[in-house]
Amino acid sequence: MAIKERNHLQDIQATHDVHVIKNGLVDIPMLQLLDAQGNLLSQELDLWDEQTALRIFKSMHYIRILDERMVSAQRQGRISFYLACTGEEASVIASTAALSNADMVMTQYREQGVLAYRGYRTEQFMNQLLSNALDPNKGRQMPIHYGDKALNFMTVSSPLGTQIPQAAGYAYGQKMAGEPALTICYFGEGAASEGDFHAGLNMAAVLHCPVIFFCRNNGYAISTPAHEQFAGDGIASRGIGYGVNTIRVDGNDPLAVYLATLKAREIALTDNCPVLIEAMTYRLAAHSTSDDPASYRAKSEEQEWQLKDPIVRMQRHLQQQGWFDQTHIDEYCTTQRAEILQALKTAEIQPKTDISEIVTDVYQDIPAHLARQRDELIAHIKRHPEHYPATIMSNKD
Numbered sequence: 001m002a003i004k005e006r007n008h009l010q011d012i013q014a015t016h017d018v019h020v021i022k023n024g025l026v027d028i029p030m031l032q033l034l035d036a037q038g039n040l041l042s043q044e045l046d047l048w049d050e051q052t053a054l055r056i057f058k059s060m061h062y063i064r065i066l067d068e069r070m071v072s073a074q075r076q077g078r079i080s081f082y083l084a085c086t087g088e089e090a091s092v093i094a095s096t097a098a099l100s101n102a103d104m105v106m107t108q109y110r111e112q113g114v115l116a117y118r119g120y121r122t123e124q125f126m127n128q129l130l131s132n133a134l135d136p137n138k139g140r141q142m143p144i145h146y147g148d149k150a151l152n153f154m155t156v157s158s159p160l161g162t163q164i165p166q167a168a169g170y171a172y173g174q175k176m177a178g179e180p181a182l183t184i185c186y187f188g189e190g191a192a193s194e195g196d197f198h199a200g201l202n203m204a205a206v207l208h209c210p211v212i213f214f215c216r217n218n219g220y221a222i223s224t225p226a227h228e229q230f231a232g233d234g235i236a237s238r239g240i241g242y243g244v245n246t247i248r249v250d251g252n253d254p255l256a257v258y259l260a261t262l263k264a265r266e267i268a269l270t271d272n273c274p275v276l277i278e279a280m281t282y283r284l285a286a287h288s289t290s291d292d293p294a295s296y297r298a299k300s301e302e303q304e305w306q307l308k309d310p311i312v313r314m315q316r317h318l319q320q321q322g323w324f325d326q327t328h329i330d331e332y333c334t335t336q337r338a339e340i341l342q343a344l345k346t347a348e349i350q351p352k353t354d355i356s357e358i359v360t361d362v363y364q365d366i367p368a369h370l371a372r373q374r375d376e377l378i379a380h381i382k383r384h385p386e387h388y389p390a391t392i393m394s395n396k397d
């Protein structure tokens with residue numbers, strides 16, 4: 001399917017009537033293959049095998065447990081901040097399952113499921129969340145800013161929209177290098193209000209970049225509901241405006257997300273072009289550990305979405321396929337819970353990065369103003385050592 005260029009006047013059909021294209025004329029449909037009860041709505045029976053389906057299901061459970069444990073760790077003052085993916089596990093994990101490990105992933109901040117699915121270890125999560133010296137970024141970032149070169153996972157950058165033009169550029173590079181891989185970029189519908197979204201989509205379309213823009217439309221940008229963010233038909237309608245192939249999918253239906261992403265990947269790589277996926281989902285948890293959703297949305301709304309819990313839907317699907325074993329899943333969850341708690345304890349007692357490294361690894365030569373601030377900080381720590389971890393300075397004289 002080649003992309004039709006519509007830049008020339010001769011391609012445009014003339015009309016003698018004032019042709020007003022009415023807002024809302026086109027309703028973009030949503031791909032759904034499993035209903036809330038896990039019943040198959042289509043004959044896509046061979047889409048995935050037992051092994052893939054179980055790996056997705058276990059990763060969904062792992063993230064639910066990790067999120068639950070880490071929110072309580074934050075409440076206990078053991079980590080400073082956390083962001084849960086609760087309710088959006090199907091969008092994140094089933095889409096990852098449809099990719100190749102060679103594909104580059106750029107995420108917003110709520111997509112820890114990508115890492116889990118690709119094999120990021122619990123201790124790696126903990127070292128980052130606890131900001132210790134074993135974290136590849138040496139603990140100099142806020143919790144949840146993961147990055148892993150080996151897993152082709154670009155370090156999280158939480159200013160909204162940052163990764164959207166970067167993904168277009170990275171995908172362009174993959175195409176120029178002749179790599180049989182693409183870039184996927186995850187973001188929320190709130191981030192799609194940033195100028196970077198528009199620049200990124202346009203650039204990707206014009207330069208024919210093999211990139212999947214995966215929008216998790218979870219209904220809220222912190223406390224701002226989607227209807228206060230935009231008046232158009234979601235985010236999908238914007239893809240069409242930029243000449244980007246677009247798919248809307250039920251983000252709580254793992255099978256539909258899997259198929260949509262497989263298709264998007266095939267189109268992006270075959271035609272060297274971007275594809276926008278809008279996954280309709282819901283953030284069941286608070287925005288972050290700094291947020292309380294009770295102040296801006298009704299409990300009844302949350303309860304309605306709990307009935308569409310993607311983990312429950314996946315379990316019912318597995319049961320219908322004869323792939324579900326309660327004992328096996330219970331044992332898996334118990335083991336993961338114990339491992340996470342143990343890894344948390346281990347990460348807690350690791351040393352912190354020495355303060356002298358606070359401004360290294362960015363510039364070849366540390367600029368004078370940063371060196372001055374670092375020295376002031378070291379002098380301050382020396383005056384008030386009681387407020388800082390003992391391992392923060394190896395040289396205390």
Ligand SMILES: Cc1ncc(C[n+]2csc(CCOP(=O)(O)OP(=O)(O)O)c2C)c(N)n1
Pocket residue numbers: 110158159160161187188189190191192194216218220221222283287
């Ligand atoms: C450029 C920028 N502006 C504002 C913020 C503060 N902020 C952090 S998250 C967020 C909401 C984002 O919503 P959405 O993109 O829908 O993602 P979600 O958190 O719902 O997954 C905002 C406004 C930010 N991080 N970056």
